[in-house]
Amino acid sequence: MLIATGFGAVGWFLTPYSIYGKTLTMFWPGVAVFAVVVVLAAVGKGRVWCNWVCPVGTLFNLLSKKSVCAHKIGPGCANCRACFGNGGKLEAKVGDGEKAIPLSNSNSELQLGSSATRREAIKGVAVLAAAEAVEKTTDGGFAPVSLPGVPERPAPVLPPGAVDREKFNVKCVACGLCIANCRGGCLSPSTDLKRFGQPEMDFRRGYCLLGCNYACGHVCPTMAINWIPRLERKNVHMGHAIWKKDLCIRTDGVECTACSRKCPVSAIHIVEGFPVVDKGACIGCGACEHVCPARPMPAIFVKGFDRQRLVWPMSK
Template identity: 35%
Template sequence: MLRKIRLTLAVLFFVAVTALFLDFTGTVHAWLGWTAKVQFLPALLAVNAGIVVLLILLTLLMGRVYCSIICPLGVFQDIVSWISGRRKKKKYRFSYSPEVKGLRYGVLGLFVIALVAGIGSFVALLAPYSSYGRIASNLFAPVYRWGNNLLAYIAERADSYVFYETEVWVKGLPTFIVAAVTFIVLIILAWRNGRTYCNTVCPVGTVLGFFSRFSLFRPVLDAGKCKNCSLCSRRCKAACIDYKNHRIDYSRCVACMDCIDACRHDALHLQYRWRRPDKAVGNKIVQKGTPGQMDASRRSFLSATAVLAATSVVKAQEKKVDGGLAVIEDKKIPVRATPIVPPGAWSARHFARHCTACQLCVSACPNNVLRPSTELAKLMQPEMSYERGYCRPECTRCSDVCPTGAIRPITVEEKSSARIGHAVWIRKNCIPLTDGVECGNCARHCPSGAILMVPSDIEAPDSVRIPVVNAERCIGCGACENLCPARPFSAIYVEGHTIHSVM
């Protein structure tokens, strides 16, 4: 029964988190956005003390149920391991192995040092939620969108517009490669040895493993009933059951309840930690307590997980709307002296120290403005670029979905006055000067009125007009850069600000 409850909750959480990265309409985030914010590391970086304390208390109560239910990377490994067992037709294929403490705590130490030092690329590589986010965003989402586009094509032929096409493109080659390598490594480890990654590399697993040593309810192996058949050990994907010595390593146990389901001699039970030992009468075991006490663990399990589900949802956002001129030639990314970070980040330093490169904001951005950085120091962390769209003042999607606090929640009014950069005009690229024709596209579409068109020749009022940028009014939205018809480089582009200001 416990195993069925765990599997049901794990599937629900896994589907919900995966849907966040696949959704391109913004509707899923309205209902399921909280599943990203109850992840351990994002909650820690967002200084969401309530969630962090709740997860630690849940671990002290039931062990590492976070790893087996809430963490999408852990559930993904379970799915791979289950498929492997089905193919090999061997449910009992694991074996006990001692804890590798040096590796576990060594990786945790490096992770903490990188976190404090602000080495975001190393933190992003090891963060479990972020690792799964990159896999879902870079590998699963394109397949999902291609399927959507196929349905849109079929529906259009039937005069139906229930589906609409969406753009599919590789937003960052280095991030795609990292996601693919992580995906392959996890599949190999899970296929062969189950939860190896969780109990040797994952820093969150190591932290929660420390607390799970003191959990109140835990699987207990009854030496009096055990026949040393090893079924529990061979079913344990965490390799933490030493059936010969009737001992379980609770720091590695992920509370999956598979061992209880596998035991054929009623020797394994979920038991209260300080329960008095059973008295032996002959060859029989006389157990203390009533059936109601025996079921207390089940009620505790259900109540603890119900608390996690009682979290408020985020606001729904508007659908993607295409805005811009027909593309004649692909634009090239300008060389920016200062990269642009989203409104709500407030500063490049704050963003770099809190972002775990989970790619949720990249997936949610309806205007294709956010993409992973290729710089080594900020590898995979999102930055803004305007070749495919611009940051619309009325859109706050990225700040609504960010679970780590790297992009703080921001209102439409605050975003409209936040200066994240300023436009720079490139004279040699401007069409009025190169082709001798009127343009003014940048000035027409500037939402803050920061661009004015003036005669190119002061002494000739009828000469073609060129843009002049008022940097004090510019908010850095990129509408001018995106909608500039000059190719391959725009005649006007945005330089980022290291610290954002209010207009």
């Protein structure tokens, strides 16, 4: 009965006949009713207008399918898949007479390795200050703390369930819902112009929680982040941790096991005093990066996968 009345009312308001007259008489009340509905919906369910009514995001999404300036695969493609990066289980197929291209993003990793010289310049800023504080003569007080910098990741870390980075970049409309709902507080909008506003992991304020029920996937309106209910969080590998010897405070002779202590999947082992990442177990949650005391850059950071690895558990 109520539903019928509601339909009738809406129908009456939308009916095309004499819309001019209705607009004249009903314009402001109509606007008021609409505003109230939008506000109530927003209070109840969040950005209903932006995600379910406003067509801009969907329109862009449709337009991007027929994009003029998008990359296209030409006829000379050898299907080597190097352009995809290391796509999980994808095999490299190198055509005859063509140069083999390394599958991983090792190029950019090498670049990062060379940035270690920067460490020489700023060496000891934080850690040596810390070492001095140890030789204390009085009690009380606090050592200064500073947020670490954002490491130059070879590849950004995407939220769990984003699966393929290329596809994710196309699907995501940068609505920010996942960022607002992130339980670990680690998603933040990207500042890279190629994916401006799209979510990526920033482990300075938090890390991806092992017990989280894919809150980001839950709220994603465009299915850019899939909600993977049947997979436990630790079965989705978003990336893996990379340790840099030059940045680590252990090379300064400081005892530290922070990354190993914090790892929720016990993927970091301290072997002969150095952290070793078990890349098979590492899920790229960023806990180690979050707690790494090295400044200004964390000595251990997560490199995102181009295609997230989904480890399907044995069926029960």
